[in-house]
Amino acid sequence: MNQHAFFQWALMALILVLVGCAGTSETVPTQEPVDVVDPTAGGAETGAIVGGSSLSRRQYGPDAPPGSPLAQRAIYFDYDAATVKAEYRPVAEAHGTYLSENPRIRVVLEGNADERGTREYNIALGERRAHAVRRIMLYQGAQPEQIQVVSYGEERPVSAGSGDSAWAQNRRVEIVYAGEE
Amino acid sequence: MKRWIRAVSLMAVAWVISSPGQAELTIRITQGTEAALPIVVLPLAWTGQGQGTPPPEDVAAIIRSDLARSGRFRPLIEWPETPSTVDQVRYPVWRATGADSLVLGQVRPAAGGQYEVDVQLLDVFQGTRLERYTNLVGADELRDVAHYYSDLIYQRLTGEPGLFDSQIAYITQQQEADGPRYALMVADSDGERPKRALRSYAPIMSPAWSPDGNRLAYVTFEADRAEVYVQDLAGQRQVISSFPGINGAPVWSPDGRRLALTLSKDGNPEIYLVDVSTRQLRRLTQNSAIDTEPAWLPDGSGLVFTSDRGGSPQLYQMPVRGGVAERLTFDGEYNAGATVSPDGRKIAMVHRTNGDYRIAVLDRDTRLLTVLTRGRLDESPSFAPNGSMILYAAKSGGVDVLEAVSVDGGFRQQLQLDQGQVREPAWSPLRKR
Numbered sequence: 001m002n003q004h005a006f007f008q009w010a011l012m013a014l015i016l017v018l019v020g021c022a023g024t025s026e027t028v029p030t031q032e033p034v035d036v037v038d039p040t041a042g043g044a045e046t047g048a049i050v051g052g053s054s055l056s057r058r059q060y061g062p063d064a065p066p067g068s069p070l071a072q073r074a075i076y077f078d079y080d081a082a083t084v085k086a087e088y089r090p091v092a093e094a095h096g097t098y099l100s101e102n103p104r105i106r107v108v109l110e111g112n113a114d115e116r117g118t119r120e121y122n123i124a125l126g127e128r129r130a131h132a133v134r135r136i137m138l139y140q141g142a143q144p145e146q147i148q149v150v151s152y153g154e155e156r157p158v159s160a161g162s163g164d165s166a167w168a169q170n171r172r173v174e175i176v177y178a179g180e181e
Numbered sequence: 182m183k184r185w186i187r188a189v190s191l192m193a194v195a196w197v198i199s200s201p202g203q204a205e206l207t208i209r210i211t212q213g214t215e216a217a218l219p220i221v222v223l224p225l226a227w228t229g230q231g232q233g234t235p236p237p238e239d240v241a242a243i244i245r246s247d248l249a250r251s252g253r254f255r256p257l258i259e260w261p262e263t264p265s266t267v268d269q270v271r272y273p274v275w276r277a278t279g280a281d282s283l284v285l286g287q288v289r290p291a292a293g294g295q296y297e298v299d300v301q302l303l304d305v306f307q308g309t310r311l312e313r314y315t316n317l318v319g320a321d322e323l324r325d326v327a328h329y330y331s332d333l334i335y336q337r338l339t340g341e342p343g344l345f346d347s348q349i350a351y352i353t354q355q356q357e358a359d360g361p362r363y364a365l366m367v368a369d370s371d372g373e374r375p376k377r378a379l380r381s382y383a384p385i386m387s388p389a390w391s392p393d394g395n396r397l398a399y400v401t402f403e404a405d406r407a408e409v410y411v412q413d414l415a416g417q418r419q420v421i422s423s424f425p426g427i428n429g430a431p432v433w434s435p436d437g438r439r440l441a442l443t444l445s446k447d448g449n450p451e452i453y454l455v456d457v458s459t460r461q462l463r464r465l466t467q468n469s470a471i472d473t474e475p476a477w478l479p480d481g482s483g484l485v486f487t488s489d490r491g492g493s494p495q496l497y498q499m500p501v502r503g504g505v506a507e508r509l510t511f512d513g514e515y516n517a518g519a520t521v522s523p524d525g526r527k528i529a530m531v532h533r534t535n536g537d538y539r540i541a542v543l544d545r546d547t548r549l550l551t552v553l554t555r556g557r558l559d560e561s562p563s564f565a566p567n568g569s570m571i572l573y574a575a576k577s578g579g580v581d582v583l584e585a586v587s588v589d590g591g592f593r594q595q596l597q598l599d600q601g602q603v604r605e606p607a608w609s610p611l612r613k614r
Contacts, residue, residue: 049362051383051403080493108405116538118518118531118560119386119605120430120443121487121494123407124450124471127427131449150406151427155384162558162576 061107061177062098069094075133077171079114082128084136092133095175096140103143106178109133111151112158114167119153126151126173133173205599206351206372206583208250212593217255218338220248221275222284225300226265233290238323240298240330244284246371247331247345251569252592254335267301272308280305282338295319300330302337312337324369329614344565345370348609349572350378350388350397351583355601365399367414370608372596378412389440390609391433397607398431398440409442411457422455430474434481441465441475441484452486454501465503474518479525485509487517496530496543510543512550518560522568527588529553529562529571540573542588553590561604566611572596574604 064070069090076088084092099105111126130149137147159166222245227235248254257280264270265287275283286300295317302312314333318326325346332343349372353364363385368375379385383402390397391411398411398421407428412418422428426445433440439454444462450473452465466472470490477484483500490497490506494517497506510516515533522529525545532541532552540554540562553571561574568588575584577595581602585594596603 049380049382050401051381052405115558117494117515117533118474118487120474121471121517123386123427123429124443124445124473127445127450128471149426152384152402153386155386155402162579 061105061175064094070098073175075129075173075175076168077129077173079116079167079171080125082125082132084132089136091175092136093140096137096142099137099143099146100141103146106146106148107137108148108150108176108178110156110174110176111149111153112156112170112172112174113154114170115154115157115162116167117154119155123151123153126153129171129173133175205375206368206596206603207599208372208594208596210249210592210594211584212591213255214252214587214591216591217253218282219255219257219278219280220282220284220338221257221260221278221280222248223260223263223265223286225285225298226263226287228287229290233294234320236288236296236323237320238327240288240300240323240327241284241286243324243327243371244300244331244334247328248334250371250594251331251335251344252587253339253569267303267310270303272305275303275305278305282311282334284334291317296323298323298326298330302334324373325612328370329612332611341569342567342611344567344569344611346612346614347566348394350390350607350609351603352385352388352605353598353601353603354581365397367397378414378416379418386605387430388605388607389432390607392435392437392610394609394612398433400429400431409440411440421457421460427473432475432477434477435479436481441477443473443475452484465499465501466506476519476521476528478521479523485519485521485528487519496528510550516541518562520562520564522564522588523566524568527568529564531560531562540571540586542571551590553586553588554584556584559584561606563606563608565608572606572608574606 062070072091075084075091099107109130111130113122113125127149130151134147134149157170159169222241224241245256249256257278260278261274265285283303283305284300289297291297297315297317299315301310303310314330316326328345331345335343347370348367349370350365350367353366355362360382363381364377365379365385365388366375367378378397381401381403386400388397388399396411396413398409400407400409408420409422409428409431410418411421421440422442424444424446427443427450429443431440431442439456441452441454443450444453449469450471452472452475454463454465468490470488472486472488474487475484481501483498485496485498487494488497493514496509496516496519498509499506513533516530518531520529528543528545530541531538534552537557538559539552539556540559541550541552543550556575558576559573563572570585570587572583572585575582581604583596583603583606
């Protein structure tokens, strides 16, 4: 390769990189970006970091008037309880109906707990809460394959404090739409 | 009895073991014990003046702080003279210090940049030498040999196995501009030489040591759902369990072949056994309640686990072959997260009392429950390899820290990161030497 050809090649490469960057910044990812995990590179001191940054999450789902049940994306629970309270039932029902009417739409129910008690028991408790919401959605006609359940237990609090109000905010199921396939 | 008062006040003056480096744990003794044995650990003489590099680690200082952290010894911090061989020792001088035991020795230069560490343990009152330990080690093994000798001294003087030649795994969380970073860390038992085994944008949970101390099982959410991985200390890792729903609470069988863990793939959380090499699964519990947090009995015959089948979380025990689960805890409305002591006689757990979550120990013979800690949100108990202490997670001033308490409750320490949160400690078995 002579010098001229090399510079042409380098310029092309640079343009491609820039176009690539501009393109991705405008493209809305349909899924949370997840770093490719090399099973052999998960090790110490490599500097590799796994998983996707939670701030890159994007909200999908129905456009609903603020204040309507469909606009609410979280359902809150009492301590050590997994019963959907009467005040939150319309929220679960509205999303269940929406899913039923939009069978290609998928949702993840993220169960959460407050920080009290053991971490793995709280994972189980968060899942029980998410399943309680899921059952209501299924009654409304949503299909099982539309709803995925993940429990984060006490690992992803929305309020970092220790106290009744922080705990009440953290005992929740979040309804996270994955966008249409 | 003035002697023990002096001991307690001396110990309460924050025995700080710190060194440069990020995310390193600083250990502070917060409560001493009257039963600590007075001991002098003299600086080891370096005999290599003019030949070779002086040792980069202070072996005697490491032994001294190990023994202090055990709660069983009170290393004196002043001494009248500094002999480095037995023939230089004038026993009457040492009897006057009140020390029961004297540790002294030398570090000598050896071929290939190595060091010959020579440590002797003397009985001050008998005026005799009890033990002599020598090893040829590289510069990067000086800390290891120091912990090893701490254990040998501990065992020789207390009659019980030591605990320092071991590691602790723990989870850290640091806040960055774009969100939290989680890490699975492995450090020496004194918090030194921390190494990052895994770094993630997503939560990491429930680290568990294999019985040979070479591998860790843990839960990671890096794929936006729970999975169980097994990773060796070189960083090689593999997925063990990635079913829909919960993949959680892994713990190694005493023979290291299986993990007990929690899966909810069949609808609700149940305890399973998985063969680590074949991935073959066996379901142990069949119950519509939550069954989770398995803990092995050290003989491998059974498991203790948490279940809310009786209406509130309590501990149950069942044979590993399956069968009837027997309820173990009856004090209070919340007993969860069990771990069994290495000798199988005690079960540590999280116990709620007056709204506070504390570490309690159940004696398996007497069935008596003793609350050991004083926090509001204490959790994740882990026994030292000799069962003498329990390391656990606590909150201090709104920050997640680690604390340790002797199983008799008499001796306490706190382990805090210079920045960020630390939780879910897991104390490894002793290294095989």
